[in-house]
Amino acid sequence: MRFVHTADWQLGMTRRFLGAGRVGQAVGEAQARFAQARLDAVAALGRVAADEGAAFVVVCGDVFESNLVGPDVVGRACEALRSFTVPVLLLPGNHDPADAALVTRRADFARRCPPHVTVLDSPGVHEVAPGIEVVAAPWATKRPLSDLVGDRLRALEPAPDGVVRVLAGHGAVDVLSPDEHDPAVIRTDGCRAALADGRVHYVALGDRHSTWQLHGEPRIAYSGAPEVTSHEETDPGNVLVVDAGPDGASVRQVRVGRWAFAREDAMVDTDDDLAALDARLGGIAAPERTALRLAVEGTVTLRQRTRLDAIAEAHAPVFAALEVDAGAVVTRPDDADVEDLGLTGFAADAARELADAARDTADTEALDALALLHRLAVAR
């Protein structure tokens, strides 16, 4: 039995570095494209399911960024789901728990929800098709007080013959959770035991946005988000195509995401370094779908600093987002910086004074003042 395991669509998520529209206005251009990319990823995984001949798609939690997303987000999600040709099971996770505000119980969702979509908002066994069961461990609140997956597994009898059972759960597993005292953490031992005695045949998890499998047990896996959501993620943008049965399971990773949230480091000390950086930025593929965090360090003159700023400014429009962290760049104006201005008289004295302050005491205000003087002097 083949199905597609995915999770953490986080529909309705925005990223600050992609720019903001002003209050009351539409979001920025990159932001809008990113939102569309997330929907495209959903549609893509629907196509994967169809192409792979999957029996169903299970989304293990956090379909929506929040239960309070707007009707536009809900409506577009429903439209994306409409393109699916296989049954889709949506599990409420920690972002969209099955509490009184559950988004999938809202009228706007119910009105547009395609018939092949099932919301696993009550815990227990759901029969997707004869011989195929999905055990749902949905979040009912944002702060569960027990291991929901463990609770479900303990209530199960071994699956009858001829029935393939998949558990759909959400949350951090104990080997990954940094908080040992979290009562809701998922115990992998319990999962292993359930897999061993045949109560379930695959444990599909959500919450971690990078694809991850339990070491030595591929049947306990996080699919990761189908499209990147953060610079911290190691391997996002995938769905898992799972062939599961009483005898074991094989898992394949299929990429559907197209965006990249990248981090780059650069050392700039010379004009050559600057040129290299310029070339490097120019060489990045698909910059319009890349949010780059560039951490620059080094020691430069004022002219070099101006050039660095100019390079960043020149490339920024191409990228979805280009964040240059120049906090580690030390700017030391040299004599040439001052002479370059072609100033005489007291203006030259003032420029030298500012340059000295910037160089000797790392006075950024003096540096800014000197930069401004450059601008004003050139404008003359």
Add this chain to the structure above:
Amino acid sequence: MRLLRIRLRDFRGVHDREVRLAESGVTVLEGENEVGKTSTVAALDLLVDFRDDSKASPVRAAAPAGRDAGPEVEAEFVSGPYHVVYRKRWLRRRLTELTVLTPSPEQLAGREAHDRLLAILDETMDRSLWLALRVEQHTPLGQADLGGHDALSRALDLAAAGAGGEGAGPAADAAAEGLVERALAEVRRYHGGHGRPVGPLREAGERTTAAREEVDRAAAAVTEVERDVDLRAELDREAAGLAEERRAQNDRVRELEDRWSALQARRQEVATSAERAEHARERAGRATERQDARAALVTATTSARDAAARAEQVLAGLETRDGARRDDLAERRAAADAARAASDTATAAARAAADALTTARDRAELAVLRGRLRRAGTAEEARREAARAAGGPCADATAVERLEGLDREVVAAEAELTAGAATVEVTGLAAGATVTVDGTEHAVAEGATTTLPVADPVTVGVPGAVRVTVRPGRDGAAARRRVADARAARDELCSTLGVADPAAARAALRAAGEAAARVRELAAVVERELDGRTLDDVRAAIAALVERLPAEADPGPATPPRRRGARRAAPDEPGLFEEAGLLDDPADDPEPEDLEPLRLEAVRTLDAADAAHRAAREAENAWRRTDEAAVAAGTEVAGARTALAVARSEADRRSAELADARAEQPDDALAAAATEALARARRHEADHEQRAAALDADDPTTVEALYTTAKRAVEALVARTTDVDRRRAEVTGRLQVAGGEGRHDRLAAARAELAAAERQHAAVTRRAAAATRLHDTLARRRDEVRRAYVAPFRREVERLARIVFGPSLTLEVDPSLRIVTRTLNGVTVPFDALSTGAKEQLGLCARLAVAALVDAEDGVPVLIDDALGHSDPGRLERLAAVFGAAAAGSSHQVVVLTCTPARYRGIGAARTVTLDPSYPPPEAVPAPPTEPAGSPESAGPTGDPVPDAWSEVG
């Protein structure tokens, strides 16, 4: 720049005039008002500023009035290496011509010429300094704005360097000045006055504030939903708990209700038995009441009969006493009448006795009065007599003493005479001799000698024998005269007094004194008898008494006193004094009647009358009392009769009532019924008490309370359930609404916006800080530099100004080359507080100082249009020296325009040009070249004729 020549044609009021200026030093242009001095300066500006096709208002204003000609200006000047002639005509037949003579000849026209000229000026001349060094007409000659001029800066730079300054190149400061301005403009983009944020800085701040508020609002909206979600979960739990509680409570209510119903039935029975007992008690009570009523009726009947009998007895007694009282009344009346009659008699007797007594008293009184009257009359007469006796001439004791005095004088005089006179001694010689002395015989005893004085002639004789007369001699005459005078005075007084000699006078005086005493005595008698009354009063009293006395009673007692009185009253009767003692004796009055019996009789009769009257009154009172008692007793009898009638009627009625009642139900039957009813009532009460005690033992109150409480608890649970359901519905409704609002999206957008706003704000703040820092640094550096080159400027100004103000003058100059204060003789005054004249003089000195400082190549002319109107002649003279001092060692050009040439006489001008009016020639006749003597001997570089009057004094 140096101006060499200016020519105006058809320019305002000037038809055609050329003015030449001294190349260096002072040129004075003098002329009357409206001759066109100021136009000359204005023409220069026009020449540079406006192209020939301009129709700007200054250009149009330059057109000559009423003539169809375009204004034309031509100037020749040297600026830097260039020596040019520039000509321009506007409005009509427009024209621009530029001729560059050196360094390389050029000839340009039109737009090209204009642009080229501007380029030359920009290259070689500091135009702002040119404007600053000008003093326009009618504008106060104040401080020139000297800061930031290239030429001046260069000059000061040189001066500072020459004075040992650093000379680091402040010549570029003028350019740097522009940088300061731009930096300030940059600061102004962010900060208004007092550091108030404006423009992008303010917008960024506002954007951040707005974004933060929006985040707060959006977060609150999300939090609200989260709270509602929690609340909804809480309410769900509560609803489930309530349902459970209600089930348990309902069971309890049902159980209690059963117990309560059973008790309720028994309580009904107890109530019924209580009613029954009450009913029996009431019937017993009624029977007893009937019995009591019968007994009361019997008692009332008996007492009514008794009352009737008593009333009868009372009436009989009263009637008996009434008869006796009537008899007594008649008796008392008779007695009273008798007593009254007796009283009347006694009263009459008393009155008669009183009358008799009164009459007797009057009569006695009359007699007394008559006696007194008589005695008083007698005494009065005697008194009058005595008074006459007392009033004689010798009664005057003084006169008598005088007489005696006179007598003594006589004796004294005689003694003196005798003593001094001869004496005659007669001595008897024989016994029995007799001698006569002055006719008087004296026996002269034997041997006796009698000495006789011979004061007067003394005749001594022996009778019958001889007569010897002895006469005193002449020497005794005076004494004799004195004796005679004394005798005469004594005798005269004696005769006056009516006496013979002083002894008689003494006797008479004594008699008068006795008479006076008698008068006083008698007056006292009269006084006593009349007892303070006058005689007339006494007589009137007597007359009143006589009147009153009855005539028949009068004669008897009245006659004898009258008779006796008449006898006594004889006035001439002798022995007045002897009878005086009788006057006090009333025994001569008639014997008074004996009044005592009469008085006693009157008293006795009066007492009797009083007694009789009292008796009569008592008797009457007794009668009246008896009468009143009789009347009262009659009333009492009538009352008793009424009472008897009432009592009899009552007794009859009661008897009839009792008889009726007994006929209806005998007394013993009543008693039996009452006893029976009471017994039944007791039975019923006992039954009720038993039942009630049994019910209380089962504690129905507690059961009822429990039942009620349980029911109330159920109601409360229902109410709470309803409330919870309602709140759940509310929360659910709110959640449904909130769900469709996209609150998460809004919060995300708001946070993104806040982040962006904060980034922007930080960036703008940083830019603003950079601008402020830059400007501060530049300005500080500039001020430092300026301070360095202020010194040479100040030195030069002070040098010139000391010529005007004296050697003690010092000035303070700020970095922008403005004079801040002037100190003169130790007194420091701010520039603005100086007098207009002093400001004008200092302003001129500053300009001339600049002109002197600036290199001749760089320099511009100092142009002064009719200034120094505020300076006094002494100062003017000194200012003239200033012009000279400024010109010394320098080659700058100064042009002074004035309408009062005297003001500038002392300057020692290099050239003085007198401007005369330049009118257009008459229309018809072509203008003949009327050239005054001493006219153009020098031709300008253009070679143009100089058709109009101008003169030149060098």
